[in-house]
Amino acid sequence: MPGAWIVGLCVVVTVGVLAFSSGGSVSAQAQAAGSQAAVEKTFPHSNKCKRCHERVYEEWETSPLAKSIHSPVFRTALDAYLKSPGGKDQALCFRCHAPHVREFPDQAQLFVDQVKGGDPSLDGVACSQCHLIKQVDRAKHPPEPKYEVGGKTLYGPYKDFVQNLAHQSMESSLFQKSDLCLNCHQSVPSAANLGKANDLLGNWDQSRAVKSGKECQTCHMPQQVGESANGEKKRTVANHSFPGRLGKLRQEAAKLDVRTKVEGDKTTVTVKVQSLVPHNLPATHPAWAALVLNLDIKGKNLKTVFSDKRVYGRTYLDAQGQPTIFDFEAVKVADDTVLKPEEMRDETFTFTTPKDTKTFDVEVGLNYAPLTGPPTFLQRVEAESSQGSQDPVFQPIEIVKWTGNVPVSK
Ligand code: HEC
Ligand code: HEC
Ligand code: HEC
Numbered sequence: 001m002p003g004a005w006i007v008g009l010c011v012v013v014t015v016g017v018l019a020f021s022s023g024g025s026v027s028a029q030a031q032a033a034g035s036q037a038a039v040e041k042t043f044p045h046s047n048k049c050k051r052c053h054e055r056v057y058e059e060w061e062t063s064p065l066a067k068s069i070h071s072p073v074f075r076t077a078l079d080a081y082l083k084s085p086g087g088k089d090q091a092l093c094f095r096c097h098a099p100h101v102r103e104f105p106d107q108a109q110l111f112v113d114q115v116k117g118g119d120p121s122l123d124g125v126a127c128s129q130c131h132l133i134k135q136v137d138r139a140k141h142p143p144e145p146k147y148e149v150g151g152k153t154l155y156g157p158y159k160d161f162v163q164n165l166a167h168q169s170m171e172s173s174l175f176q177k178s179d180l181c182l183n184c185h186q187s188v189p190s191a192a193n194l195g196k197a198n199d200l201l202g203n204w205d206q207s208r209a210v211k212s213g214k215e216c217q218t219c220h221m222p223q224q225v226g227e228s229a230n231g232e233k234k235r236t237v238a239n240h241s242f243p244g245r246l247g248k249l250r251q252e253a254a255k256l257d258v259r260t261k262v263e264g265d266k267t268t269v270t271v272k273v274q275s276l277v278p279h280n281l282p283a284t285h286p287a288w289a290a291l292v293l294n295l296d297i298k299g300k301n302l303k304t305v306f307s308d309k310r311v312y313g314r315t316y317l318d319a320q321g322q323p324t325i326f327d328f329e330a331v332k333v334a335d336d337t338v339l340k341p342e343e344m345r346d347e348t349f350t351f352t353t354p355k356d357t358k359t360f361d362v363e364v365g366l367n368y369a370p371l372t373g374p375p376t377f378l379q380r381v382e383a384e385s386s387q388g389s390q391d392p393v394f395q396p397i398e399i400v401k402w403t404g405n406v407p408v409s410k
């Protein structure tokens with residue numbers, strides 16, 4: 001570690017001032033570390049905030065945001081992007097996965113190298129990456145954040161903040177608005193040639209939930225009562241674990257209404273899938289994101305006698321007209337079965353009534369699908385992961401499940 005960084009740290013420890021901007025010499029021997037120190041003077045590392053905001057830090061640490069440049073599948077996809085014919089902009093993926101690169105375009109190589117190394121010490125989407133955002137320009141597609149750099153002010157939700165020695169605070173209404181999130185969640189620039197089809201959330205702003213005043217934070221940063229900073233008196237704070245695929249929010253994603261009709265040899269199961277989500281489900285970046293509705297019929301001895309499924313996602317085509325799992329290669333959407341905001345989808349399954357049994361079980365499950373794609377890609381991800389084929393990306397994640405027992409009337 002270069003001297004400059006250690007000095008910065010000492011300053012923090014002794015007088016409690018964050019190592020924002022200015023000063024610092026680049027050591028020739030440790031150029032990369034020097035570059036990192038420069039980046040982290042402007043965007044203080046999350047471990048500097050941990051000291052005073054322990055609760056927030058511990059929540060954020062468990063969130064997907066804390067691993068936005070760490071996952072084996074991100075590493076593999078980044079590599080595929082950089083090797084692709086259009087993969088010239090080294091900073092592109094980091095614009096959202098480690099957005100401080102926006103202020104340091106010349107350091108994109110440092111970000112790439114750290115990801116390739118497998119264990120980046122640079123932050124991905126951490127504290128300063130959100131709390132230094134002064135404004136979001138929604139006229140741009142995707143919307144663009146304007147960072148306040150070179151100052152000591154952190155933006156947040158409170159007008160009546162308590163003063164502290166490490167940073168200045170400033171209230172910004174942006175922190176209670178969806179706009180803050182949209183700059184990364186609305187669309188991806190790498191899929192810009194898809195035009196309107198590069199829309200990850202759909203008509204979310206027309207949804208009942210949003211019209212009734214809900215913002216992304218209402219559901220994904222639920223309010224609770226706790227300490228905003230260590231030792232401060234309890235007040236309304238926002239959960240920073242960003243529930244999504246992980247966490248309990250998932251159980252509020254959809255309802256299943258299942259009806260079974262036995263007519264002699266023929267049985268029909270109809271499933272009404274009611275999405276309770278005010279935006280597309282799934283959001284279609286990465287392009288392989290999908291939900292699967294599975295139906296299993298278990299007859300005599302609980303043996304599966306019939307299985308079928310429906311997939312909710314998008315199929316993209318590349319310039320050669322071949323299906324691709326990468327949005328950076330996509331030029332066209334071939335098929336779109338994504339659940340639209342608050343949509344109700346009817347599915348019908350017909351099969352031969354199970355024989356030699358008085359009843360049968362109907363099992364219906366809605367899950368986030370495990371990673372799918374060309375074998376070469378899957379093998380690369382497996383090789384990149386310390387958990388190999390046990391990497392979480394290869395596991396489905398259950399959203400809701402319905403089971404029932406149906407009599408076979410004579
Ligand atoms: C600087 C870009 C950026 C901003 C701003 C941002 N996000 Fe994200 N968000 C990401 C990235 C990148 C991921 C994926 C992390 C990963 O899994 O690698 C993510 C993941 C998530 C997830 C988890 C999704 C899942 O599949 O489980 C939720 C929930 C989420 N963000 C909500 C929000 C909300 C709410 C806001 C606004 C308060 C917000 N994000 C602002 C970039 C951003
Ligand atoms: C406009 C912002 C944006 C850009 C640019 C972007 N991503 Fe993402 N990325 C996100 C968000 C937001 C999520 C979380 C999506 C969700 O869970 O719905 C995400 C999730 C992912 C994931 C799944 C989570 C994980 O980390 O394993 C992968 C892989 C990924 N992105 C790869 C890439 C690659 C490769 C690029 C560059 C070609 C890229 N992204 C560019 C915003 C972006
Ligand atoms: C994706 C953007 C994002 C990231 C990453 C993020 N925050 Fe926040 N933070 C917010 C938003 C939005 C609010 C306000 C939410 C509200 O009031 O509804 C907030 C609120 C806060 C508050 C006010 C008190 C509280 O607990 O709610 C503090 C302090 C804070 N954040 C610190 C941090 C720290 C420290 C980190 C890193 C460990 C961090 N934030 C990471 C978006 C983010």
Ligand code: HEC
Pocket residue numbers: 016018044045046048049050051052053127128131154155156157158159160161162163164165166167169170171228229232235
């Ligand atoms: C020396 C302790 C200390 C350090 C280090 C520190 N903070 Fe704070 N921070 C506080 C205190 C105290 C408050 C006031 C909390 C309150 O008003 O309830 C605060 C408030 C905030 C707020 C709310 C501001 C508002 O007006 O809504 C945010 C956001 C925040 N800090 C983010 C961060 C981030 C990001 C870091 C790391 C870069 C950080 N803090 C480092 C002590 C600290």
Ligand code: HEC
Pocket residue numbers: 178181182185201204209210214215216217218219220243244245246248249250251252253276277278279280281282283284289
């Ligand atoms: C009314 C509550 C609600 C609001 C408002 C809301 N969401 Fe969601 N969101 C959900 C639920 C429920 C899910 C699905 C279950 C899950 O994954 O937790 C979800 C899933 C997600 C996911 C992960 C799903 C995926 O396909 O990768 C992301 C990312 C996300 N929301 C981002 C946002 C953003 C950005 C906003 C604001 C524009 C927003 N959400 C507004 C309830 C909400």
